Amino acid sequence: MANIRVEIAGLQFRNPVLTAAGPTSRDGMTLLTAATGGVGGLVAKTISVKGAEVPRPNMAAIGRGRVPSRRGMLNTELWSELPPEQWIEKEYAIAKSSGLPLIASVGYTPEEVSKLAPKMEKAGVEAIEFSTHYVGGHVEIAKALRESVNTPIFAKLSPKVDVTEVAKSLEKYVDGIVAINTYGPCLRIDIETGQPMLGGDMGQGWLSGSALKPIALRCVADISKAVDIPVIGVGGVSSGEDVIEFVMAGASAVQVCTAAILEGHTIYGRIANETEVWLNVHDYDSIDEIRGVALKKLTKLQPPPMIDHEKCTVCGLCVKSCVYGAITADREQKILHIDSEACEACGMCISVCPYFALSYQ
Ligand SMILES: Cc1cc2nc3c(=O)[nH]c(=O)nc-3n(C[C@H](O)[C@H](O)[C@H](O)COP(=O)(O)O)c2cc1C
Numbered sequence: 001m002a003n004i005r006v007e008i009a010g011l012q013f014r015n016p017v018l019t020a021a022g023p024t025s026r027d028g029m030t031l032l033t034a035a036t037g038g039v040g041g042l043v044a045k046t047i048s049v050k051g052a053e054v055p056r057p058n059m060a061a062i063g064r065g066r067v068p069s070r071r072g073m074l075n076t077e078l079w080s081e082l083p084p085e086q087w088i089e090k091e092y093a094i095a096k097s098s099g100l101p102l103i104a105s106v107g108y109t110p111e112e113v114s115k116l117a118p119k120m121e122k123a124g125v126e127a128i129e130f131s132t133h134y135v136g137g138h139v140e141i142a143k144a145l146r147e148s149v150n151t152p153i154f155a156k157l158s159p160k161v162d163v164t165e166v167a168k169s170l171e172k173y174v175d176g177i178v179a180i181n182t183y184g185p186c187l188r189i190d191i192e193t194g195q196p197m198l199g200g201d202m203g204q205g206w207l208s209g210s211a212l213k214p215i216a217l218r219c220v221a222d223i224s225k226a227v228d229i230p231v232i233g234v235g236g237v238s239s240g241e242d243v244i245e246f247v248m249a250g251a252s253a254v255q256v257c258t259a260a261i262l263e264g265h266t267i268y269g270r271i272a273n274e275t276e277v278w279l280n281v282h283d284y285d286s287i288d289e290i291r292g293v294a295l296k297k298l299t300k301l302q303p304p305p306m307i308d309h310e311k312c313t314v315c316g317l318c319v320k321s322c323v324y325g326a327i328t329a330d331r332e333q334k335i336l337h338i339d340s341e342a343c344e345a346c347g348m349c350i351s352v353c354p355y356f357a358l359s360y361q
Contacts, residue, residue: 038269224250
Protein backbone atom coordinates (compact mmCIF):
# COMPACT_ATOMS: atom_id res chain seq x y z
CA MET A 1 0.00 0.00 0.00
CA ALA A 2 1.29 3.48 -0.84
CA ASN A 3 2.36 5.60 2.11
CA ILE A 4 0.12 8.66 2.42
CA ARG A 5 1.46 9.91 5.77
CA VAL A 6 2.82 13.45 5.57
CA GLU A 7 5.01 15.58 7.80
CA ILE A 8 4.68 19.37 7.74
CA ALA A 9 6.78 21.60 10.03
CA GLY A 10 7.36 18.64 12.36
CA LEU A 11 3.64 17.75 12.56
CA GLN A 12 2.84 14.15 11.62
CA PHE A 13 -0.42 13.60 9.74
CA ARG A 14 -1.78 10.07 9.14
CA ASN A 15 -3.00 11.24 5.74
CA PRO A 16 -2.89 14.53 3.76
CA VAL A 17 -6.61 15.41 4.16
CA LEU A 18 -7.21 18.03 6.88
CA THR A 19 -10.28 19.91 8.02
CA ALA A 20 -10.44 23.62 7.07
CA ALA A 21 -11.60 26.58 9.15
CA GLY A 22 -15.37 26.73 8.75
CA PRO A 23 -18.60 25.26 10.11
CA THR A 24 -17.13 21.74 9.84
CA SER A 25 -14.50 22.74 12.44
CA ARG A 26 -16.72 25.02 14.52
CA ASP A 27 -16.05 23.45 17.95
CA GLY A 28 -14.28 20.59 19.69
CA MET A 29 -17.03 18.01 19.13
CA THR A 30 -17.26 18.79 15.41
CA LEU A 31 -13.49 18.30 15.13
CA LEU A 32 -13.74 15.00 17.04
CA THR A 33 -16.42 13.89 14.59
CA ALA A 34 -14.08 14.76 11.69
CA ALA A 35 -11.45 12.55 13.35
CA THR A 36 -13.88 9.61 13.37
CA GLY A 37 -14.52 10.32 9.67
CA GLY A 38 -10.88 9.58 8.88
CA VAL A 39 -9.39 13.06 8.64
CA GLY A 40 -5.56 13.26 8.70
CA GLY A 41 -5.30 16.32 10.94
CA LEU A 42 -7.41 19.09 12.42
CA VAL A 43 -7.66 22.77 11.54
CA ALA A 44 -10.10 24.68 13.77
CA LYS A 45 -12.44 27.56 12.95
CA THR A 46 -10.81 31.02 13.14
CA ILE A 47 -11.13 32.76 16.48
CA SER A 48 -10.65 36.41 17.31
CA VAL A 49 -10.72 38.57 20.43
CA LYS A 50 -14.54 38.60 20.41
CA GLY A 51 -17.05 36.10 19.06
CA ALA A 52 -18.32 37.14 15.60
CA GLU A 53 -21.82 38.45 15.00
CA VAL A 54 -22.70 36.34 12.00
CA PRO A 55 -25.57 37.40 9.72
CA ARG A 56 -28.37 34.96 8.91
CA PRO A 57 -28.79 33.38 6.42
CA ASN A 58 -25.07 32.82 5.86
CA MET A 59 -24.72 29.85 3.47
CA ALA A 60 -26.17 29.16 0.01
CA ALA A 61 -25.30 26.58 -2.64
CA ILE A 62 -24.53 28.17 -6.02
CA GLY A 63 -27.21 26.09 -7.74
CA ARG A 64 -30.27 24.03 -6.87
CA GLY A 65 -30.40 20.24 -7.07
CA ARG A 66 -27.83 17.59 -6.36
CA VAL A 67 -25.26 18.33 -9.07
CA PRO A 68 -25.44 22.18 -9.21
CA SER A 69 -25.19 22.44 -5.42
CA ARG A 70 -21.95 20.45 -5.60
CA ARG A 71 -20.39 23.10 -7.83
CA GLY A 72 -19.86 25.31 -4.82
CA MET A 73 -21.42 27.68 -2.37
CA LEU A 74 -21.39 31.24 -1.05
CA ASN A 75 -21.03 32.10 2.63
CA THR A 76 -20.90 35.08 4.86
CA GLU A 77 -19.96 33.28 8.03
CA LEU A 78 -17.02 35.42 9.30
CA TRP A 79 -15.02 33.89 12.20
CA SER A 80 -16.17 31.83 15.23
CA GLU A 81 -19.21 33.02 17.14
CA LEU A 82 -17.83 31.40 20.29
CA PRO A 83 -15.85 33.58 22.69
CA PRO A 84 -12.09 32.90 22.48
CA GLU A 85 -12.01 31.84 26.16
CA GLN A 86 -14.34 28.92 25.37
CA TRP A 87 -11.95 27.66 22.68
CA ILE A 88 -8.93 28.08 24.95
CA GLU A 89 -10.53 26.52 28.04
CA LYS A 90 -12.59 23.77 26.43
CA GLU A 91 -12.89 23.30 22.66
CA TYR A 92 -9.19 22.79 21.80
CA ALA A 93 -8.88 20.16 24.56
CA ILE A 94 -11.87 18.23 23.18
CA ALA A 95 -10.36 18.29 19.67
CA LYS A 96 -6.95 17.25 20.99
CA SER A 97 -8.45 14.19 22.67
CA SER A 98 -8.63 12.72 19.14
CA GLY A 99 -4.84 12.33 19.24
CA LEU A 100 -4.53 14.10 15.86
CA PRO A 101 -2.37 17.22 15.37
CA LEU A 102 -4.43 20.37 15.90
CA ILE A 103 -3.81 23.61 14.00
CA ALA A 104 -5.74 26.52 15.51
CA SER A 105 -6.72 29.53 13.41
CA VAL A 106 -6.56 33.14 14.60
CA GLY A 107 -7.32 36.60 13.27
CA TYR A 108 -6.94 39.41 12.56
CA THR A 109 -4.71 42.39 13.52
CA PRO A 110 -1.14 42.07 14.92
CA GLU A 111 -2.42 43.27 18.34
CA GLU A 112 -5.28 40.75 18.36
CA VAL A 113 -3.17 37.76 17.36
CA SER A 114 -0.39 38.62 19.86
CA LYS A 115 -2.99 38.71 22.61
CA LEU A 116 -4.60 35.37 21.75
CA ALA A 117 -1.80 33.21 20.36
CA PRO A 118 0.15 32.62 23.62
CA LYS A 119 -3.07 31.42 25.30
CA MET A 120 -3.79 29.11 22.34
CA GLU A 121 -0.27 27.71 22.56
CA LYS A 122 -0.72 27.14 26.30
CA ALA A 123 -3.95 25.26 25.54
CA GLY A 124 -1.78 22.79 23.60
CA VAL A 125 -2.49 23.52 19.95
CA GLU A 126 0.36 22.16 17.82
CA ALA A 127 0.41 25.00 15.28
CA ILE A 128 -1.32 28.28 14.47
CA GLU A 129 -2.76 29.37 11.13
CA PHE A 130 -3.57 33.04 10.68
CA SER A 131 -6.19 34.41 8.35
CA THR A 132 -5.70 37.73 6.61
CA HIS A 133 -9.01 37.54 4.77
CA TYR A 134 -10.40 40.87 5.87
CA VAL A 135 -7.32 42.87 6.76
CA GLY A 136 -4.14 42.22 4.70
CA GLY A 137 -0.94 43.24 6.53
CA HIS A 138 0.51 39.75 6.24
CA VAL A 139 4.09 40.41 7.33
CA GLU A 140 3.13 42.45 10.42
CA ILE A 141 0.79 39.69 11.58
CA ALA A 142 3.37 36.99 10.92
CA LYS A 143 6.02 38.93 12.86
CA ALA A 144 3.62 39.49 15.77
CA LEU A 145 2.88 35.77 15.93
CA ARG A 146 6.55 34.78 15.58
CA GLU A 147 7.37 36.99 18.57
CA SER A 148 4.57 35.64 20.72
CA VAL A 149 4.65 31.83 20.19
CA ASN A 150 7.04 28.97 19.48
CA THR A 151 4.60 26.76 17.57
CA PRO A 152 4.81 26.48 13.78
CA ILE A 153 2.89 29.29 12.02
CA PHE A 154 0.94 29.01 8.78
CA ALA A 155 -0.29 32.00 6.76
CA LYS A 156 -3.61 31.53 4.97
CA LEU A 157 -3.87 33.68 1.84
CA SER A 158 -6.81 35.18 0.02
CA PRO A 159 -6.92 34.66 -3.77
CA LYS A 160 -7.41 38.42 -4.09
CA VAL A 161 -3.76 39.19 -3.32
CA ASP A 162 -0.68 38.58 -5.47
CA VAL A 163 -0.04 35.22 -3.80
CA THR A 164 3.50 34.86 -5.21
CA GLU A 165 4.66 38.21 -3.82
CA VAL A 166 2.89 37.77 -0.49
CA ALA A 167 4.24 34.23 -0.03
CA LYS A 168 7.79 35.46 -0.77
CA SER A 169 7.42 38.30 1.74
CA LEU A 170 6.28 35.82 4.40
CA GLU A 171 8.76 33.03 3.75
CA LYS A 172 11.21 33.91 6.52
CA TYR A 173 8.52 34.40 9.18
CA VAL A 174 6.22 31.40 8.67
CA ASP A 175 6.51 27.61 8.48
CA GLY A 176 4.05 27.17 5.64
CA ILE A 177 1.44 28.81 3.42
CA VAL A 178 -2.21 27.78 3.22
CA ALA A 179 -3.88 28.67 -0.09
CA ILE A 180 -6.62 29.76 -0.51
CA ASN A 181 -9.47 31.40 1.33
CA THR A 182 -12.82 32.07 -0.37
CA TYR A 183 -13.21 34.42 -3.39
CA GLY A 184 -15.56 37.33 -3.69
CA PRO A 185 -17.66 39.15 -3.00
CA CYS A 186 -20.25 37.23 -5.02
CA LEU A 187 -24.05 37.23 -5.24
CA ARG A 188 -27.01 34.83 -5.53
CA ILE A 189 -30.63 35.88 -5.96
CA ASP A 190 -33.74 33.85 -5.11
CA ILE A 191 -35.72 34.23 -8.36
CA GLU A 192 -39.04 33.48 -6.64
CA THR A 193 -38.69 36.56 -4.40
CA GLY A 194 -36.00 38.70 -6.04
CA GLN A 195 -34.19 38.76 -2.69
CA PRO A 196 -30.55 37.87 -2.11
CA MET A 197 -29.94 34.41 -0.65
CA LEU A 198 -27.51 35.68 2.00
CA GLY A 199 -28.05 38.05 4.87
CA GLY A 200 -24.78 39.98 4.83
CA ASP A 201 -24.04 43.45 3.44
CA MET A 202 -25.88 43.91 0.11
CA GLY A 203 -26.68 40.17 0.25
CA GLN A 204 -23.14 39.37 -0.84
CA GLY A 205 -21.04 36.31 0.08
CA TRP A 206 -17.80 34.44 -0.63
CA LEU A 207 -17.29 31.59 -3.09
CA SER A 208 -15.91 28.14 -2.16
CA GLY A 209 -16.13 24.55 -3.43
CA SER A 210 -15.54 23.03 -6.87
CA ALA A 211 -15.97 26.37 -8.67
CA LEU A 212 -12.99 27.71 -6.70
CA LYS A 213 -10.65 24.78 -7.39
CA PRO A 214 -8.93 26.01 -10.58
CA ILE A 215 -8.07 29.32 -8.85
CA ALA A 216 -6.79 27.49 -5.76
CA LEU A 217 -4.70 25.12 -7.87
CA ARG A 218 -3.11 27.98 -9.80
CA CYS A 219 -2.30 29.76 -6.53
CA VAL A 220 -0.74 26.60 -5.04
CA ALA A 221 1.42 26.10 -8.15
CA ASP A 222 2.52 29.76 -8.19
CA ILE A 223 3.40 29.72 -4.48
CA SER A 224 5.17 26.33 -4.70
CA LYS A 225 7.38 27.69 -7.49
CA ALA A 226 8.17 30.84 -5.50
CA VAL A 227 9.00 29.57 -1.99
CA ASP A 228 10.72 26.63 -0.28
CA ILE A 229 8.33 26.22 2.64
CA PRO A 230 5.39 23.75 2.60
CA VAL A 231 2.14 24.76 0.93
CA ILE A 232 -1.24 23.41 2.03
CA GLY A 233 -3.88 23.51 -0.73
CA VAL A 234 -7.51 24.37 -0.03
CA GLY A 235 -10.33 25.14 -2.43
CA GLY A 236 -12.73 22.67 -4.03
CA VAL A 237 -11.14 19.42 -2.89
CA SER A 238 -13.75 16.65 -2.93
CA SER A 239 -11.96 13.53 -4.20
CA GLY A 240 -8.67 11.64 -4.16
CA GLU A 241 -8.00 12.85 -7.70
CA ASP A 242 -8.26 16.44 -6.43
CA VAL A 243 -5.64 15.64 -3.76
CA ILE A 244 -3.32 14.17 -6.40
CA GLU A 245 -3.77 17.30 -8.54
CA PHE A 246 -2.93 19.63 -5.63
CA VAL A 247 0.08 17.54 -4.59
CA MET A 248 1.35 17.50 -8.19
CA ALA A 249 1.06 21.32 -8.07
CA GLY A 250 3.34 21.29 -5.03
CA ALA A 251 0.99 20.95 -2.04
CA SER A 252 2.12 18.96 0.99
CA ALA A 253 -1.47 18.40 2.16
CA VAL A 254 -4.99 19.71 1.52
CA GLN A 255 -7.85 21.07 3.58
CA VAL A 256 -11.52 20.37 2.90
CA CYS A 257 -14.43 22.62 3.86
CA THR A 258 -17.31 22.90 1.35
CA ALA A 259 -17.31 19.24 0.29
CA ALA A 260 -17.53 18.24 3.97
CA ILE A 261 -20.47 20.65 4.45
CA LEU A 262 -22.26 19.03 1.51
CA GLU A 263 -21.33 15.39 2.17
CA GLY A 264 -20.64 15.04 5.89
CA HIS A 265 -17.69 13.97 8.03
CA THR A 266 -17.01 10.60 6.36
CA ILE A 267 -15.77 12.48 3.29
CA TYR A 268 -12.27 12.89 4.79
CA GLY A 269 -11.66 9.13 5.01
CA ARG A 270 -13.16 8.60 1.55
CA ILE A 271 -10.83 11.19 0.00
CA ALA A 272 -7.79 9.78 1.85
CA ASN A 273 -8.70 6.27 0.72
CA GLU A 274 -9.16 7.37 -2.91
CA THR A 275 -5.76 9.08 -2.76
CA GLU A 276 -4.10 5.88 -1.59
CA VAL A 277 -5.89 3.79 -4.22
CA TRP A 278 -4.82 6.19 -7.01
CA LEU A 279 -1.19 5.95 -5.89
CA ASN A 280 -1.39 2.15 -5.73
CA VAL A 281 -2.95 1.85 -9.17
CA HIS A 282 -0.26 4.13 -10.60
CA ASP A 283 2.53 2.14 -8.88
CA TYR A 284 3.75 4.82 -6.48
CA ASP A 285 5.10 3.79 -3.07
CA SER A 286 4.51 7.14 -1.44
CA ILE A 287 2.65 10.41 -1.96
CA ASP A 288 6.03 12.17 -1.68
CA GLU A 289 6.95 10.79 -5.12
CA ILE A 290 4.38 12.93 -6.92
CA ARG A 291 4.85 16.20 -5.00
CA GLY A 292 5.44 19.06 -7.44
CA VAL A 293 5.82 16.82 -10.52
CA ALA A 294 3.53 19.11 -12.55
CA LEU A 295 5.54 22.25 -11.78
CA LYS A 296 8.23 21.66 -14.38
CA LYS A 297 5.60 20.67 -16.94
CA LEU A 298 3.63 23.91 -16.64
CA THR A 299 4.77 25.05 -20.07
CA LYS A 300 3.25 25.07 -23.53
CA LEU A 301 1.55 21.80 -24.56
CA GLN A 302 2.18 20.01 -27.85
CA PRO A 303 -1.16 19.46 -29.63
CA PRO A 304 -2.98 17.83 -31.40
CA PRO A 305 -4.57 15.26 -29.05
CA MET A 306 -3.94 11.55 -29.49
CA ILE A 307 -6.35 8.70 -28.81
CA ASP A 308 -5.50 5.66 -26.70
CA HIS A 309 -7.89 3.21 -28.41
CA GLU A 310 -7.49 0.66 -25.60
CA LYS A 311 -8.87 3.13 -23.06
CA CYS A 312 -11.52 4.69 -25.35
CA THR A 313 -15.05 3.26 -24.90
CA VAL A 314 -16.45 5.41 -27.75
CA CYS A 315 -18.86 6.97 -25.22
CA GLY A 316 -19.18 10.08 -27.41
CA LEU A 317 -18.66 12.76 -24.74
CA CYS A 318 -15.71 14.22 -26.66
CA VAL A 319 -17.76 14.21 -29.88
CA LYS A 320 -20.43 16.34 -28.17
CA SER A 321 -17.92 18.76 -26.67
CA CYS A 322 -16.00 19.30 -29.94
CA VAL A 323 -17.30 22.66 -31.19
CA TYR A 324 -15.22 22.25 -34.40
CA GLY A 325 -16.90 18.95 -35.38
CA ALA A 326 -13.49 17.33 -35.65
CA ILE A 327 -14.27 14.13 -33.75
CA THR A 328 -16.44 11.34 -35.06
CA ALA A 329 -17.37 8.08 -33.39
CA ASP A 330 -17.96 4.96 -35.47
CA ARG A 331 -20.14 3.03 -33.06
CA GLU A 332 -20.31 -0.08 -35.25
CA GLN A 333 -16.54 -0.34 -35.58
CA LYS A 334 -16.21 0.99 -32.00
CA ILE A 335 -13.57 3.46 -33.05
CA LEU A 336 -13.02 7.18 -32.53
CA HIS A 337 -11.48 9.39 -35.19
CA ILE A 338 -10.00 12.89 -34.96
CA ASP A 339 -9.88 14.84 -38.23
CA SER A 340 -6.54 16.64 -37.88
CA GLU A 341 -7.55 19.24 -40.51
CA ALA A 342 -10.68 20.22 -38.60
CA CYS A 343 -9.15 19.88 -35.10
CA GLU A 344 -8.27 23.29 -33.66
CA ALA A 345 -6.35 21.63 -30.80
CA CYS A 346 -8.48 23.50 -28.28
CA GLY A 347 -8.08 20.66 -25.75
CA MET A 348 -11.69 20.47 -24.53
CA CYS A 349 -12.01 16.79 -25.54
CA ILE A 350 -9.06 15.83 -23.33
CA SER A 351 -10.55 17.49 -20.28
CA VAL A 352 -14.00 15.87 -20.63
CA CYS A 353 -12.90 12.28 -21.35
CA PRO A 354 -13.81 10.18 -18.27
CA TYR A 355 -11.43 7.36 -19.33
CA PHE A 356 -8.20 9.38 -19.83
CA ALA A 357 -8.20 8.07 -23.42
CA LEU A 358 -7.15 11.42 -24.95
CA SER A 359 -3.88 13.19 -24.25
CA TYR A 360 -1.07 15.23 -25.77
CA GLN A 361 1.49 12.45 -25.31
C1 LIG B 1 -19.10 28.56 5.67
C2 LIG B 1 -17.63 28.82 5.62
C3 LIG B 1 -16.97 29.38 6.70
C4 LIG B 1 -15.58 29.63 6.65
N1 LIG B 1 -14.94 30.15 7.72
C5 LIG B 1 -13.60 30.38 7.67
C6 LIG B 1 -12.90 30.88 8.80
O1 LIG B 1 -13.45 31.07 9.88
N2 LIG B 1 -11.57 31.12 8.65
C7 LIG B 1 -10.89 30.88 7.46
O2 LIG B 1 -9.68 31.11 7.41
N3 LIG B 1 -11.54 30.37 6.41
C8 LIG B 1 -12.86 30.11 6.48
N4 LIG B 1 -13.50 29.57 5.40
C9 LIG B 1 -12.74 29.27 4.18
C10 LIG B 1 -12.38 27.77 4.10
O3 LIG B 1 -11.55 27.39 5.18
C11 LIG B 1 -11.65 27.46 2.78
O4 LIG B 1 -10.47 28.22 2.71
C12 LIG B 1 -12.49 27.79 1.56
O5 LIG B 1 -13.86 27.54 1.79
C13 LIG B 1 -12.05 26.98 0.33
O6 LIG B 1 -12.10 25.59 0.58
P1 LIG B 1 -13.36 24.65 0.15
O7 LIG B 1 -13.58 24.88 -1.30
O8 LIG B 1 -12.92 23.26 0.50
O9 LIG B 1 -14.51 25.12 0.97
C14 LIG B 1 -14.86 29.30 5.46
C15 LIG B 1 -15.54 28.73 4.38
C16 LIG B 1 -16.90 28.47 4.44
C17 LIG B 1 -17.58 27.84 3.26
